Amino acid sequence: MEKFTKVTGIAAPMPLVNIDTDMIIPKVFLKTIKRSGLGVNLFDEMRYDRQGNEIPDFVLNKPQYRDTQILIAGDNFGCGSSREHAPWALADFGIKAIISTSFADIFFNNSFKNGMLPIVLPQEQVDLLMQDAEKGANARMTVDLEAQEITTSDGTVIKFDVDPFKKHCLLNGLDDIGLTLEKVTAIDAFEAQAAQSRPWV
Amino acid sequence: MSAPKTLYDKIWDAHVVSEDADGTSLLYIDRHLVHEVTSPQAFEGLRLAGRPVRAPEKTIAVPDHNVPTTLDRVSGVIANEESRIQVEALDKNARDFGINYYPVSDVRQGIVHIVGPEQGWTLPGMTVVCGDSHTATHGAFGALAHGIGTSEVEHVLATQTLIQKKSKNMKVEITGKLRPGVTAKDITLAVIGETGTAGGTGYVIEYCGEAIRDLSMEGRMTVCNMAIEGGARAGLIAPDEKTFDYVKGRPHAPKGAQFEAALMWWKTLFTDEGAQFDKVVTLKGEDIQPVVTWGTSPEDVLPITATVPAPEDFKGGKVEAAKRALDYMGLTPGQKLTDIQIDTVFIGSCTNGRIEDLRAAAEILKGKKIKDGMRAMVVPGSGLVRLQAEEEGIAQIFIDAGFEWRLAGCSMCLAMNPDQLSEGERCASTSNRNFEGRQGYKGRTHLVSPAMAAAAAITGHLTDVREMM
Numbered sequence: 184m185e186k187f188t189k190v191t192g193i194a195a196p197m198p199l200v201n202i203d204t205d206m207i208i209p210k211v212f213l214k215t216i217k218r219s220g221l222g223v224n225l226f227d228e229m230r231y232d233r234q235g236n237e238i239p240d241f242v243l244n245k246p247q248y249r250d251t252q253i254l255i256a257g258d259n260f261g262c263g264s265s266r267e268h269a270p271w272a273l274a275d276f277g278i279k280a281i282i283s284t285s286f287a288d289i290f291f292n293n294s295f296k297n298g299m300l301p302i303v304l305p306q307e308q309v310d311l312l313m314q315d316a317e318k319g320a321n322a323r324m325t326v327d328l329e330a331q332e333i334t335t336s337d338g339t340v341i342k343f344d345v346d347p348f349k350k351h352c353l354l355n356g357l358d359d360i361g362l363t364l365e366k367v368t369a370i371d372a373f374e375a376q377a378a379q380s381r382p383w384v
Numbered sequence: 385m386s387a388p389k390t391l392y393d394k395i396w397d398a399h400v401v402s403e404d405a406d407g408t409s410l411l412y413i414d415r416h417l418v419h420e421v422t423s424p425q426a427f428e429g430l431r432l433a434g435r436p437v438r439a440p441e442k443t444i445a446v447p448d449h450n451v452p453t454t455l456d457r458v459s460g461v462i463a464n465e466e467s468r469i470q471v472e473a474l475d476k477n478a479r480d481f482g483i484n485y486y487p488v489s490d491v492r493q494g495i496v497h498i499v500g501p502e503q504g505w506t507l508p509g510m511t512v513v514c515g516d517s518h519t520a521t522h523g524a525f526g527a528l529a530h531g532i533g534t535s536e537v538e539h540v541l542a543t544q545t546l547i548q549k550k551s552k553n554m555k556v557e558i559t560g561k562l563r564p565g566v567t568a569k570d571i572t573l574a575v576i577g578e579t580g581t582a583g584g585t586g587y588v589i590e591y592c593g594e595a596i597r598d599l600s601m602e603g604r605m606t607v608c609n610m611a612i613e614g615g616a617r618a619g620l621i622a623p624d625e626k627t628f629d630y631v632k633g634r635p636h637a638p639k640g641a642q643f644e645a646a647l648m649w650w651k652t653l654f655t656d657e658g659a660q661f662d663k664v665v666t667l668k669g670e671d672i673q674p675v676v677t678w679g680t681s682p683e684d685v686l687p688i689t690a691t692v693p694a695p696e697d698f699k700g701g702k703v704e705a706a707k708r709a710l711d712y713m714g715l716t717p718g719q720k721l722t723d724i725q726i727d728t729v730f731i732g733s734c735t736n737g738r739i740e741d742l743r744a745a746a747e748i749l750k751g752k753k754i755k756d757g758m759r760a761m762v763v764p765g766s767g768l769v770r771l772q773a774e775e776e777g778i779a780q781i782f783i784d785a786g787f788e789w790r791l792a793g794c795s796m797c798l799a800m801n802p803d804q805l806s807e808g809e810r811c812a813s814t815s816n817r818n819f820e821g822r823q824g825y826k827g828r829t830h831l832v833s834p835a836m837a838a839a840a841a842i843t844g845h846l847t848d849v850r851e852m853m
């Protein structure tokens with residue numbers, strides 16, 4: 184997995200609440216058997232018309248937001264299906280961090296597993312970052328995972344919380360499966376004991 | 385005496401393999417359900433790393449999301465190239481890795497969340513995961529069941545465990561009795577209307593109370609199915625005699641002495657007197673009415689007797705979302721919900737594709753015809769549900785009324801197969817999501833119970849089913 188340490192880049196405002204995974208990546212693109220290449224279809228139905236032309240009003244189509252790396256989003260981002268295609272599409276587009284007041288559970292977990300950092304902040308702080316992001320390409324924001332700090336374009340610093348284990352994995356690009364397989368004796372022991380206590384499983 | 389525990393605490397504790405100081409735990413997974421859309425990349429990962437499936441006997445696969453549901457599928461060819469590749473990939477992965485498999489040609493094939501319980505794979509007290517958010521369905525058995533992403537699918541395939549942090553406990557109590565015409569679907573939508581789609585975020589919900597106890601296993605599955613729409617990680621209902629009766633005799637349920645031993649443990653699976661919940665929501669069963677969604681989020685729910693709301697009725701970010709939803713849905717504030725004309729009716733999905741759901745719809749449809757020009761289809765949740773409905777004469781009621789009688793699959797619930805709404809087409813649907821584009825590009829979805837869907841099919845507009853009973 185790719186490491187995440189620090190990113191400085193353009194932040195795009197998406198204040199809409201309940202942005203669901205069908206909006207992030209419509210299901211017609213779920214028929215792939217690969218992980219890569221979904222970035223062009225990120226937010227497909229909001230981003231393109233039926234003929235495949237870009238809708239100029241959509242934030243990521245505006246010239247100043249085409250290289251967005253940070254999304255500032257409305258409440259409950261990523262709700263809906265468990266499709267990991269949603270974080271794959273965001274990551275493939277180049278998004279590194281997403282900031283909102285809340286995320287749907289599965290999406291939140293999926294993001295970490297794809298080297299992307301979702302950050303939960305209180306409403307006032309998200310509002311502040313949203314305003315900063317409205318400034319466009321000049322408003323370069325920094326998200327520093329090591330220090331757990333976001334720095335806005337005018338130098339305001341906002342602290343954020345992150346689960347220590349998830350932080351460790353993200354900073355070091357660690358693969359969960361490899362880590363878990365180090366505990367294989369514990370899994371073996373659990374299985375042996377469960378075979379006694381719950382043999383019907 | 386140890387401290388009183390919730391049902392969730394008990395199941396959690398029984399599955400912890402190891403726990404780190406910060407509470408991150410390795411949780412053992414008893415059942416892993418797999419379908420064609422979220423698994424190819426996981427199997428590819430295993431192959432690349434040269435890893436086997438750790439417990440193939442606990443892993444069950446079935447294609448459902450993009451299989452066609454038309455009768456010509458028995459010819460075996462899936463016309464859509466990409467869908468065909470995904471189903472073929474699952475065929476091959478199931479074979480190569482030696483996991484339990486129900487191919488399209490098997491009469492037991494169906495929606496993964498219907499097949500699991502039907503075949504007795506889902507049992508009380510288990511941990512159940514699937515790369516699909518509606519895994520919450522299995523919580524109806526008192527099993528801790530939730531959706532996972534593809535990376536986690538790979539993790540479970542390789543290790544039979546999942547890295548998890550414990551959620552908080554939430555109790556949703558539905559007291560008293562339901563009124564006639566009110567169903568499990570109305571309960572679960574009403575709860576989301578109350579809590580919002582993010583209200584359950586960070587929680588595992590336990591549903592309890594008389595109205596929940598009174599529900600059949602099918603109804604309980606409907607309730608838990610939509611726990612995820614309320615943002616919860618999982619929904620749970622404590623197992624009882626109904627649960628044990630449902631499970632007994634199923635192909636993969638324990639038999640004889642093992643069943644008795646299992647039963648001893650299952651009977652301990654309830655929330656202890658005095659156990660603490662972090663959040664409690666209580667609704668009165670008598671207050672719940674038949675409901676319908678008007679917008680593009682499952683929380684946009686109102687009693688069928690209400691009118692379409694205005695954006696100003698909301699606060700904060702929801703004002704903008706409501707504006708957008710009304711525009712998308714083509715509705716005007718103040719319009720009566722029962723005046724909304726419907727083009728299409730879809731009965732099916734893992735929310736409402738079980739035999740009891742079909743019975744409830746057939747009850748309303750008996751001896752009636754659907755409105756002229758209405759497109760109506762029933763997609764049974766599994767091949768066995770379909771067979772049973774045919775034996776009970778329900779299939780004939782649907783056909784006589786003018787419904788298409790389909791083969792099992794997810795179908796128009798997410799419209800990955802050819803069953804889709806066209807632009808502007810308006811559907812009364814028994815599925816679980818009314819998101820923009822969910823049932824087809826610019827398609828408009830109103831979520832309802834099976835009985836309400838049947839009523840709308842007859843009248844051609846959203847209808848209060850109580851007037852037809």
Ligand code: SF4
Pocket residue numbers: 448449495496497516518733734735793794797798815816
């Ligand atoms: S029926 Fe719908 S919600 Fe259920 S598994 Fe299929 S697509 Fe998902």
